[in-house]
Amino acid sequence: MIKRTCLNDQDLTLLHYDETPIGLDPDDARRHLAECAACRARQLSLERVLHGLPRLDPDLDPHHATRMAARVKDCLPRRRSFLPAMTTVMTAAIAVLVVTNWAPQRQASHNSSANQQATVQQEMPQANAQQKPQATAQPETPPEVDLLENLELLKELDTLSEITGV
């Protein structure tokens, strides 16, 4: 469709940017421009201003991209790695189980040894009088030793250690 009237400023602006004027066929608009001296003069005036605008160059230095990447990286949320925490938890759990399973047995063996030695000392009080009784070298058994001597409890602890593989 050929526009019979001259092109308006918006048409000229859009044609300058190689865009289609609203409601016009771009080829028809350019044909009119070629034929109309008045529209050509207005178009030339427009182009002189737009071509004369200064460039806007950001003038970024060559290391800008690297700096921006580092800057963005610093702002990223730290990835939470659960592996170290899990490892720590499991190690602690294993340590607890080892201690709880080993300590009662050790206490039980110490107490058994202490009892035996006490019996020997009672039978040979004079012979051991000059010697420092070994029973006294043993650390004092905690009051809970009576409970730990409970065979049923020891069996349960053994079962637990079998389950956990410790």
Added chain:
Amino acid sequence: MSSAEAAVIDRNFAGRYARDMDKVQERILLEQIRSGDEAGFEILVKQHADRVTGLAWRLLGHRQEAEDIAQEAFLRLHRALPEFRGDSRVSTWLYRTVTRLAIDFMRRERLKRRLFFSRRDEDDFDPVDLASDPRDNPERDLNGKQAVRRLRQALGRLSPRQRAIFTLRHYEGMSLREIAELLDIEEGTVKTHLHRAVTALRSELTEFQED
């Protein structure tokens, strides 16, 4: 697996990607990033940093603000990657985000100026713009800097949307259809805004006429 895919996956080639990654390479890189490859995201940022910052600077006219906007755009990209479908290129997504952030920033600045009578905008220039380059001819340099200053003043008087549309068309070379998609508005609206921006600039910048 094609050689292009292998080259992308091989971390030894991380520093030797082509300047502009093609769509396949970009898709593979995005998959790596989604799998937890943070170094891959760093590569993505380096790929786009200059263009993104350049766009923000053209829109805002201030280097520090432009870099802040660019940083925010990359952080949003990082958050959006799990749901990033890849229908559009990363560059398109970044351009859209930067433009919207810049428009929001300009609107807030305008509101602050109106509320607090602040004179910050066209009179407050980026010192980097005003710094002289010893390589330049002093007289030409002065004219160039003054021309940029005048242009910035004139752009500052446009509405944020007009300023963005004019910058994207005139300085970034985007088509009006692309701009319409980027801003999620009708193409006819973009054309109207462009025309108004050019009319305003012409009335203010009559001295900028190409000889």
